[in-house]
Amino acid sequence: MTATVCGARNVVCLLEVSTLWAGVARWRYAGAVSAIVARMRVHHVLSLLFVFGSWALVHLAYAQGMDAAQAYPSKPVRIIVPFPPGGSNDIVGRFVANKLTTRLKRQFVIDNRGGADSIIGSALAAGAAPDGYTLLIASVTYTMVPSTGRKLPYDPVKSLAPVALIGTGPNLFATWPGLPVHSIKDLIAMAKAKPGQLRYASSSTGGNHHFAAELFKLMAGVNIMQVPYKGGGPAMIDVMAGNVEIAVATLISAIPHVRTQRLRALGVSSLKRSSIIPEVPTVHEAGVPGYEGSIWWGILGPAGMPASIVNKLNAEVGAILREPDTIKSLEAQAAEPTIATPEEFRAHIAANLAKWRKVARESGIDKLALD
Numbered sequence: 001m002t003a004t005v006c007g008a009r010n011v012v013c014l015l016e017v018s019t020l021w022a023g024v025a026r027w028r029y030a031g032a033v034s035a036i037v038a039r040m041r042v043h044h045v046l047s048l049l050f051v052f053g054s055w056a057l058v059h060l061a062y063a064q065g066m067d068a069a070q071a072y073p074s075k076p077v078r079i080i081v082p083f084p085p086g087g088s089n090d091i092v093g094r095f096v097a098n099k100l101t102t103r104l105k106r107q108f109v110i111d112n113r114g115g116a117d118s119i120i121g122s123a124l125a126a127g128a129a130p131d132g133y134t135l136l137i138a139s140v141t142y143t144m145v146p147s148t149g150r151k152l153p154y155d156p157v158k159s160l161a162p163v164a165l166i167g168t169g170p171n172l173f174a175t176w177p178g179l180p181v182h183s184i185k186d187l188i189a190m191a192k193a194k195p196g197q198l199r200y201a202s203s204s205t206g207g208n209h210h211f212a213a214e215l216f217k218l219m220a221g222v223n224i225m226q227v228p229y230k231g232g233g234p235a236m237i238d239v240m241a242g243n244v245e246i247a248v249a250t251l252i253s254a255i256p257h258v259r260t261q262r263l264r265a266l267g268v269s270s271l272k273r274s275s276i277i278p279e280v281p282t283v284h285e286a287g288v289p290g291y292e293g294s295i296w297w298g299i300l301g302p303a304g305m306p307a308s309i310v311n312k313l314n315a316e317v318g319a320i321l322r323e324p325d326t327i328k329s330l331e332a333q334a335a336e337p338t339i340a341t342p343e344e345f346r347a348h349i350a351a352n353l354a355k356w357r358k359v360a361r362e363s364g365i366d367k368l369a370l371d
Contacts, residue, residue: 069308072132076107079135079299082121084114088250088333092166092297093137095329099320100313117145117207119152126154130304132313136160138300141208143352147360148206149367156353160300162345163310164317168296169335170270171212172251173283174263176242184267184286187246191222199225200246201235206365209235209248211356212269212293214363216248219288239263250295251277251334269293276334296338296352298345310342 077100081093090112097108113121118141128134138160146156154160173184181187191198202209205228217224227244229235232253239247240262247254247263251274257263258277267283268274271292283291299317301310320326321337330337340348360366 069306069312072309072312073104073106075133076109077133077135078109078111079137080121080125081110081112081137082114082118082125083112085112088169088252088295088335089137089139089297091333092330092335095326096137096166096299096317096320099323099326100316103316103320116150117141117148117204119145119150122156122160123153125300126159126302128302130302130306132301132305132309134302135163135313136300137297139208139297140295140352142300143349144208144211144356144360145206146353147357147366149360149365150206157350159303161303161305161310162342162349163299163301163305164314164342165296165298165338165340165345165348166317166321167330167335168270168294168338169333170251170268170274170282170294171209172247172249172254172258172268172280173216173266174239174247174249174254174258175266176239176245177261177264178242179245179264181266182264184281184283184288187266188220188222188287191220191224195223196225198246199227199244200248201227201229201239201244202248203232203235204228204230205368208250208295210365211359213248214365215293215359216283216288216291218359218362219291236263252332255334274334275331275336295335296348297335314342 079093079097081090083089090110094110097110100108113124115121118139122136122138122142122145125134125136142156146152173187175181175187179190181190187198200213202213204210205226209232210226210228213224213226216222224246227235227238229238232249235244236247236249236253236257238244240257251268254263254265255277258265265277265280267281267286268277269283269292271282271284271294273280273282283293299313301313318339321339327337357366
């Protein structure tokens with residue numbers, strides 16, 4: 001009997017303890033739920049604050065960018081030309097600088113920093129503050145130099161950002177008039193009959209004319225020897241004197257000598273004929289299908305320039321290139337206005353870097369140790 005009572009009491013005690021623990025558990029669960037709900041509310045509030053703060057920062061940055069573009073330029077802008085005065089880069093750069101000065105009511109000043117096939121001037125621009133007050137006139141040489149084996153003090157892809165493409169123009173393949181060839185096909189035939197005996201004059205080693213000629217050799221399957229000079233002028237003089245048989249030169253510099261019959265024009269390096277000398281075929285149509293070795297000019301700026309300033313400059317240059325007197329002036333330089341967005345210009349540079357890297361590798365330019 002006693003044992004039965006004690007057993008019953010134990011059951012009652014266990015039930016009471018269980019009930020007590022269940023209450024505690026419910027209290028803990030309710031507290032945990034309340035804490036979770038409270039944390040969720042705090043998290044929700046913080047999320048809203050984060051979203052609002054991010055929106056405010058984006059809006060502020062956009063507003064500041066718009067303000068920067070509207071205020072730009074507030075002082076003179078330096079445009080570095082990485083070649084000496086008088087060349088095509090200098091002529092194109094000065095024309096665009098004068099036009100920008102007129103349109104934006106601030107001076108755009110040319111600063112010639114020639115040397116090392118544009119490396120010195122390009123490095124100076126790459127190291128400038130990315131505020132839009134230092135720009136660079138770049139040309140096709142900018143995409144050739146990285147493939148010459150030289151160690152550059154800047155990265156041609158990362159250190160400078162595309163702003164605006166200005167124009168494109170051809171080189172000219174010409175010969176001394178005493179050479180018995182009258183076409184690109186004639187030249188190829190003679191070069192194949194006399195491998196290594198014909199020579200071409202170029203304004204430098206590792207420059208525009210050197211690359212254009214080496215591309216021609218690769219595509220035509222001929223062996224013509226390079227004779228490098230310190231500048232296009234001396235190279236042209238030697239071809240006209242008959243000391244070297246072939247000239248690869250900018251069209252604008254060669255035309256006066258073609259007109260006076262001191263040079264015989266064989267073909268232009270663009271894919272379509274030049275309006276300034278339409279009677280001369282392209283190398284592409286005259287015997288080397290697909291050949292293209294043109295020049296281009298554009299504006300770059302230090303990487304990190306505000307997008308609003310880049311877009312403003314791009315729009316201004318685009319408007320300049322649509323003006324009739326601009327078209328006429330560029331045509332006088334055997335160039336054609338070429339309008340492109342910064343993104344399109346970036347793709348153009350990337351394609352050129354890949355193209356000339358392949359030419360340098362296959363022709364051996366990359367092993368010339370030009371430093």
